[in-house]
Amino acid sequence: MDILYLLIPISLAIVAAIAAVFLWAVKSGQFEDMEGPAHRILMDDDDHTDAR
Numbered sequence: 254m255d256i257l258y259l260l261i262p263i264s265l266a267i268v269a270a271i272a273a274v275f276l277w278a279v280k281s282g283q284f285e286d287m288e289g290p291a292h293r294i295l296m297d298d299d300d301h302t303d304a305r
Contacts, residue, residue, distance in 0.1 A: 278284065
């Protein structure tokens, strides 16, 4: 039973850290354009201007 006095605060600290990292990611714009990079992979960029 005494281990609960240690595990509950540790688990709450971990949840708070995860929430803080998630909120930081949302505020810094990490989830703004979720489809752009996926579509950019599929685009055909054959118009290179380098001389070969």
